[in-house]
Amino acid sequence: MEVKTVEGAPGTARRLVLSGSIGLGSVADLRERLDEACAHGAVELDLGDIGNLTGGAAAVIAPRVKSGSVRVLNVPDGVSPVLGLYLDRAAEPAGEAPPHMDLIPWLGEAANDYRERSMGMLAFLGEFGRSTVHAIRRPSTVRWQDVTSLLSRHGSDGLPINALIGFLMGLITAFQAAVQLHKFGADIFVADLVGLSLTRELGPLMMAIVLAGRSGAAISAELGTMKVGEEIDALRVMGMDPVRFLVLPRIIAVTFVAPILSIMSTMAGIFGGMLIAESLLGIPFSAFITSLKSALGFGDVFTGIGKSLVFGFIVAMIASQRGLATRGGAEGVGRATTMAVVTTLFVLIVADALFAILFNMWGI
């Protein structure tokens, strides 16, 4: 594309004479020349010598013609339909950019968003309670065939990763403890430390974190995709309660696999601790187990299992609620999944802290 500028007499329009073919690659140059010329007043655009005008070029010329700042002259017959089409449907000039977000409105929006999410969770808890009561009265309404496949998907399929993480946690805890306790000649207490910390705290918590990342994210994404694909709406219009049909089986499955995963994870961790104690401190397996038996009580095992049950419930509840609250398309599913995992991790830590306080008050 070539542009020749012809200066008119003072008070008359400046004329731009275009020649050659105006493809997409020339559009930025054309736009710049037009804006530059328009800054000095009215512009006449002579298209008499152009061979071709693409839609992109017409897209730039049309709004300026419509606004009156540019007048086109000598439009060739071949170009007229393209320009005519864009002139008929020219875009309005862009409005001003929205102002930057201020702190106060941002805080207000964030608080409102938090309130809406809290209300959503409360409503979901209510729906879940109603569905649970209905399921207890009529157990045959629960899709037990789904529960068994979900037990496998969220339980046995997740066992290897849970056991591996438990094993590594036991290994790390025992290693750190062995170095410190050896200084005081208290090597045998490695068994107590590993056993108690894994059974009461690390086992259930690490299991819950893995469960949130693995099963929670999967549940949230699955339900979210169903929501944006109108499958949830389809259930509702068929008279089926999505909470009873989809959520209840998932909550039952995840809640009941959690203690099993926690026990397996804890056992793998204790085994890791035994390996370190034997290899670093020379404590035989039999001595480790004897020490462990005397340190661990029924209350410790009970607290670990109890916490796992609650943690499993938290993971499934939050994942299901976030999944069913998904809005939008693929991006909404991604946002809901992220939100589910982040919220679950936060609530898990808060719940663990509450458990610590309660168990201390009860002397367990």
Place this chain on the structure above:
Amino acid sequence: MIEANDLSIGYDGHAVQSKLTFEVPKGELVAILGGSGCGKTTLLRTLVGLLPPVAGSLSVAGLSDPSDLRGQPPFGVMFQMGALFSSMTLEQNVSLPLEVWTDLDRGTISEIARAKLALVGLDGRGGMVPSEISGGMKKRAAIARAMALDPSLLFLDEPSAGLDPSTSAGLDELILSLRDGLGTTIVLVTHELDSILHLNARCLMLDAGAGTLIADGLPGELQDGATHPAVRAFFRREMKAKT
């Protein structure tokens, strides 16, 4: 613009339609017709390079093998459901091909994208995301995105499907104005008889039973003079005779 010779199309080497021979010259409006499951969308997917031909030769906008596309595509495609990126606004959706395939600055790209949206009747909606607009608007936005790079060839998959008659008629008008105003060659897949008659598009009709093209002509000619029972049944809205 398109040349197919003895073309067989299908999946995993299994042909669902064979011996397809046709040409689409520049600036023509062509409708690929046929009953459900006859292979219309398979043909479209083959023409745009999403499926390799099972056999035969194909040339689309100068590409001898559209499935081996490297560089800027010479055509635009509108998918049946729009296939707009849900995380992007409409303006961002239309801007994307321009950002990828041109060196234009952000301001110019934005101006072109808004003009394309205005062209399809979505002026002022550039800031909306796909989940906020109706099905008809999604299809319009998808056409705007397909036209972003001013392609000389446009493929539209079921542009009228699922739309109310008024929106569908508006979309047909848009298709005609693109053909007449921009000289764009348009190939559309449809089974909406009203739309075909209104567009007066050249019809290429496929049939699942015959496994090949059973008609090639303007809707008026086929409506009055077709001898093939499937073509007659389609254009006269009759029940198809059992074969």
